[in-house]
Amino acid sequence: PDLEPGVALRDGGEERDRIREAFHRTFVALAELTPTMLVLDDLHRVDEDTLWALDALAADLSGTPLLICIAYRRLELEARPDQWQAVRSLDRSGRHTRIVLDPLTQPETRELVRRLMPEGSTGPIVGRLHDATGGNPLFILETLRAIHERQVSEALKPPTGIQHLDLEALPVSGTVFEIISARIDGLPGEPRQAARALSASGAGMDIDALAEVCGMPRTQVLDAVDYLIQAGMVSTSTGRYALSHDQLASVAYESMPAAERPELHRRLAWRLEADGVGDTAILGHHFRRGEVPDQAARFLEQAGQEARRLNAFAAARDRYAEALIEAGKVPWAAADLAGLQLALEQILEVMGDRDGQARLLDELESNAAGNPALVAEITQRRARLLAATAHFEEAERLALQALDLHARLADTNGQAGDLQALGTMAFWAARNLESIEWLDQALELAPPGSVLEANVHHSFCDALHHLHRFTEAQAHLDAATAIYERLQDRRGLAGALSSQGALYGQSGRKALVEPALLRASQLSEEIGYRYGVAINALNLGHHYTITGQGAKALGPCRKSRTVFGAMSNRRGLAMATANLASLHHALGNDEAAERLALEALEMYTELGHDLGQAVCHGTLAEVARRAGNREAAQAALDAG
Numbered sequence: 001p002d003l004e005p006g007v008a009l010r011d012g013g014e015e016r017d018r019i020r021e022a023f024h025r026t027f028v029a030l031a032e033l034t035p036t037m038l039v040l041d042d043l044h045r046v047d048e049d050t051l052w053a054l055d056a057l058a059a060d061l062s063g064t065p066l067l068i069c070i071a072y073r074r075l076e077l078e079a080r081p082d083q084w085q086a087v088r089s090l091d092r093s094g095r096h097t098r099i100v101l102d103p104l105t106q107p108e109t110r111e112l113v114r115r116l117m118p119e120g121s122t123g124p125i126v127g128r129l130h131d132a133t134g135g136n137p138l139f140i141l142e143t144l145r146a147i148h149e150r151q152v153s154e155a156l157k158p159p160t161g162i163q164h165l166d167l168e169a170l171p172v173s174g175t176v177f178e179i180i181s182a183r184i185d186g187l188p189g190e191p192r193q194a195a196r197a198l199s200a201s202g203a204g205m206d207i208d209a210l211a212e213v214c215g216m217p218r219t220q221v222l223d224a225v226d227y228l229i230q231a232g233m234v235s236t237s238t239g240r241y242a243l244s245h246d247q248l249a250s251v252a253y254e255s256m257p258a259a260e261r262p263e264l265h266r267r268l269a270w271r272l273e274a275d276g277v278g279d280t281a282i283l284g285h286h287f288r289r290g291e292v293p294d295q296a297a298r299f300l301e302q303a304g305q306e307a308r309r310l311n312a313f314a315a316a317r318d319r320y321a322e323a324l325i326e327a328g329k330v331p332w333a334a335a336d337l338a339g340l341q342l343a344l345e346q347i348l349e350v351m352g353d354r355d356g357q358a359r360l361l362d363e364l365e366s367n368a369a370g371n372p373a374l375v376a377e378i379t380q381r382r383a384r385l386l387a388a389t390a391h392f393e394e395a396e397r398l399a400l401q402a403l404d405l406h407a408r409l410a411d412t413n414g415q416a417g418d419l420q421a422l423g424t425m426a427f428w429a430a431r432n433l434e435s436i437e438w439l440d441q442a443l444e445l446a447p448p449g450s451v452l453e454a455n456v457h458h459s460f461c462d463a464l465h466h467l468h469r470f471t472e473a474q475a476h477l478d479a480a481t482a483i484y485e486r487l488q489d490r491r492g493l494a495g496a497l498s499s500q501g502a503l504y505g506q507s508g509r510k511a512l513v514e515p516a517l518l519r520a521s522q523l524s525e526e527i528g529y530r531y532g533v534a535i536n537a538l539n540l541g542h543h544y545t546i547t548g549q550g551a552k553a554l555g556p557c558r559k560s561r562t563v564f565g566a567m568s569n570r571r572g573l574a575m576a577t578a579n580l581a582s583l584h585h586a587l588g589n590d591e592a593a594e595r596l597a598l599e600a601l602e603m604y605t606e607l608g609h610d611l612g613q614a615v616c617h618g619t620l621a622e623v624a625r626r627a628g629n630r631e632a633a634q635a636a637l638d639a640g
Helices: 012-033 048-058 074-078 081-092 106-116 125-133 137-155 174-185 189-201 207-214 218-230 246-254 258-274 280-289 293-309 313-327 334-351 354-366 372-388 392-408 412-428 432-445 451-466 470-487 490-506 510-527 530-546 550-566 570-586 590-607 610-626 630-639
Strands: 036-040 066-070
Touching (some): 012 036, 012 066, 048 066, 074 081, 106 125, 106 137, 125 137, 125 246, 137 174, 174 189, 174 246, 189 258, 207 258, 334 354, 334 530, 372 392, 372 412, 392 412, 412 432, 451 490, 470 490, 490 510, 490 530, 530 550, 530 570, 550 570, 570 590, 570 610
């Protein structure tokens, strides 16, 4: 309505010509003023008119200081014939340089990480990062950013004592998720279906398995996989078809409609079982995600057993816990369910999860009526749990009750376990002679060559050590170590190494103490044995203190106190606090030494531990003496 009468509207073709001419003149004019570079990213997404104008501009650049840089994904551009022909015409101009951008290699990834995060360039993160991102530079940068944000968040939480970067669960940033999700959504139907099936499989599949899981003819699956290979989304490096990197697989799975996932997992599980795949953890995972609870529980229980044999306690805990959830969905025999709960409780004991142990024992106790053997086992385990949390009086009462129950059942193995528990409790309460009496009886009943026999020998070593009978202690430790090594019991070996370090110190071989304790600590960390982590840090801190390396002792002493506290282990916390008090006094910080010694004294008094109280009074006496308060020093010595 604003046009003057008689002015005709231009048709579409004429309007495009004018825009193309304006585009051409603008950039040529800019280039004549100063050398100019025009960058067009994601060319495979631009409209036809932009490509047409670009083609015209590129055809008339002779003598013009204008550089055009375009970036595109070849496969996606080839799917649009007109746009692809426009790019091919640029090739024919003869004035171009093509750069094919391959993914970064692992050394290149390491260099990128070194420039952004120097402390991570020599660790295992580089290989894991390369595998997770497929070497895509943007994905690497975004993942490093997400790791940094997660670590900042974790730093705001209270410490748990054992912290590490979970390399198996690198975060996927929002940017990476959006980019990958858009690529997957843009795939044709059959390639998208194949990509989703591969994302559910995790380890990849051959063509026949993929066809069965997708529910498509083999020829169609071959075409779909070929499309994905050309798109750089599928790799055959393992001899099977798999998505090219972990983040692609993660996003492909998460972006799949939730209702489609169970059927994919069911087909995968039945196919893997039919193929004789022996990985029970994978079978259990797919049956669980496929909502077949009975099969899931059976395979996950087996996976927990296998992880336990390998001393992979965290994996065993997770598999047993998942098995219990699935078993709760179907009718399971009471004995089978109790066996699963007992297996999980044993793992939680190693990992120091006292609350988890208590919950499981409560559940077991509520269903144990009419099963004397189960009642006896629960009673023994409850006694051990109470001893670990320094409730010695109640722990000893229950251990004696368990001993009576096992005797009535003529269960000598059970009796040996009860006697070993009583010996350990007496040792922890500083009643070493009584401890040896219990352990003598336990050794007579323990099955030869068993873990139980090794544990009895190990307890003997600790009790004899505190009685300064070092030669006998070493003989028992050698016997325990031989059994642990034969059974490949890494938890037992970690404890034996710790005891060996302490014996080295007492025998004057101080140069051997630190290597033994460091190896014991490393082994405990590797298998998730929290008590081992705490006690080795305690012993290492003590070793550094008595060898004049006070500053070096602070870290282990604090770590020991933190882990014992997280485990609710009052006896361990008292020992660690008393050690830290002594160390602060040695370093000249008497204010901290007095505060910590009083804390430890209160705990030892509650525990009825006379020797621990004496140690704390000794530290308080030294603090008072250095302050010139002779009366307070003498009072502390008298109390100790």
